[in-house]
Amino acid sequence: MGVYHAGSRAVQDQAGVRVRADHVGRSLGQDIKPIAAAFLELQPLLIVGGPDPGTGSVWAHAVTGTPGFVRATGPRRISVDAAHVFARGTTVGTIALDPRTRRRMRLNGRLTPTATGFAVDADQVFSNCPKYIQRRESYEAVDRTPGTPRRLTELGAEEAEFIRAADTFFLATVHGAGADASHRGGNPGFVRVASPRELTWPDYSGNAMFLSLGNLYADPRAGLLFLDWETGSTLQLTGEARTESAEDGTRTVRFTLTEALWTPDALPLRWSAPEYSPANPEPAR
Template identity: 60%
Template sequence: MTITAGPYHQGSRQVQDRVGVRELADHVGRSIGPGIREVAAAFLARQPTLVVGAADAAGRIWASLLTGAPGFVRATGPGRVSVAGGVPDGDPLAEALATPGTPLGTLALDPRTRRRMRLNGVLEPTPRGFAVEAGEVFSNCPKYLQQREPVEVLWDGPGVVRRGGALTPGQARGVRAADTFFIATAAGDGADASHRGGNPGFVEVLSPTELAWPDYAGNAMFLTLGNLVEEPRAGLLFPDWETGRTLQLTGRARTEYGPDGARTVRFTVEGTVESEHPGRLRWSAPDYSPANPPVPHRGRTTT
């Protein structure tokens, strides 16, 4: 998702035109640029986590969670971010984060303040971790962000707990209970990492290999859905805020449009990684976003 003639590629334009928000998207898109402002640099330096999205050597898209003491992510120039450390051993993106030129999407989200910032660019390995040369830097509104406070850091954990090709019953229960997940997508020579939030139950588990969720009204950019128009590969990251455990899914996603204008994204699971790593964070119970729509009652599924 590179910046050529403006911040949007044809996939995003196609969705904007279908929904009828091109003029609004043009206005919002003026906030996208390669520079890291002073306020953005200060925000990054306070964060103990960073979500990253990229493709592995096989071309599968994953979203991964990095953690560290505040300051492990910092701006080192007007368009460059340095990250100390990396993903834990066994993470699907371990190799990609050590490969020069990897297109990388990053998302810094602060549950304490309901603020978030996205920075997409190209990775360069460094002696202490990696750096990202920014192509796109922008902030998003606090819609659908649940507020939480950090509780403690857990320093024990077995690493990767389970790999598979479909959700286990326990993983399915965790997805149904989720109020937050992150989605990584890619198109052209760029990658992006974004956030999705709602009240528990907003993500449906239709089967061990199929999920669905509503695409709530947002900033009108349609970067994620636009990427999916051009490239259906995607990766999901479900954090367990109480234990620090993460569930990563890779697969393919598509958007369905209803006659009333509603949008639903359907995701086919092709791979799963469940992890519990040292240095993971535990967070408090959430204060749900007032923007979250109510979740309709649904029939029981079979997983």
């Protein structure tokens, strides 16, 4: 089908879902449909993930703006009025997630700087089901001055507690010809801090495409973004991840930290309290 690379195919075959993946893969295209364009223009937040051209490390970044700052400017292009965080020509993955409606849209492609920010020309455009998205009924734009970013090589008590309390994070991964940004959600505690440099989380049943795990199968580099939906603080992590499969068919992802960036009050948005997704499993004790 040309939709999946060898890494995704390998994980699909391990899980025995190739036929289902082929069916779901028909939803991937290059064109931004009118309903997707309208969805984008309502969003105040976009996640962008990809490799740093200088170091090769993979990062996930949050960019924000007044709704309309992300918009479709062609059948296969989005334009973003925000400072670009990657170099010209970088392959990136983007995800726009709306907690109010529990909808999300992903667009993967190549970044080009523009006069007002950056554009991404699409290789893949698709939406996902609302599974594991926590509903937040509303948000407000607030006037915040971001704190000084702090770089870390391991997690301290504050960062570990921040992760344990999280119900959502974003995952950036790469493969030989592209990048992807995806959402991971669950009840607080679904991400475990195994040590100051290691996290684990369960891979919950999803759409069977295995784009993220397929990327990790081919290239272990990964970037994680945790955000505080009330204070706007962000914790970005870069490192490597691998998937561990158990005899019962369940999968766990183990992430090893190389570097982290903690930024207090980074985002000028405050969201309402979550209503947890009914699909969320209870975290294992």
